Amino acid sequence: MTVRVILACGAMLLASGAVAQTATHTGAHNPAVKASAAAHVTAPASGANSFSEDQARGRLTKAGYRSISRLAKDKDGVWRGTGTRGGKTVHLGLDYKGNVSSR
Template sequence: MAVRASMACGAILLASSALAQTATHAGAHNPAVKNNDAAHVAAPAKGANSFSEDQARGRLTKAGYQSVSRLTKDKDGVWRGSATKAGKKVNVGLDYKGNVTAR
């Protein structure tokens, strides 16, 4: 009887610790993964960029840029090119986080 009670207590403790771990990680996130909305930032973040050229063009277009051209990935992993917005030609960039820069 004591063995069964000990085993039952052990099972309850294991189950409660597993639930506690799940709850702790529920709010964790990867800052490199952004939602689908492009944010405008002052400077692009350096890092390995996994966006394809077509995806980068799509992000820039969604951010309101038109005629996106000459896209190339630089040594910092930032997609850079030129585009127009509100009739003005600008240089644009897209970092690995999906953030857009323009100058």
């Protein structure tokens, strides 16, 4: 009888661990690893930006913008400048997350 109780308790412990691992998360998700491709957002996020000017320029170039000029970090930590894409000159922003915005 004691062996059966111990086996039953062990089975319940193993089953409860499996259920806990199958939980799914909904809503906003912050991945552990940022994709190398720059995401395009409508408005850049404010925050301490650790990108150097060369890194910011490279990120904007990788996002498809050319002739990037007047690149400077503003008071919100967003790199701002101008660039061209598809023959149009646009105002650019690059936030601390690496997201690109244009208008």
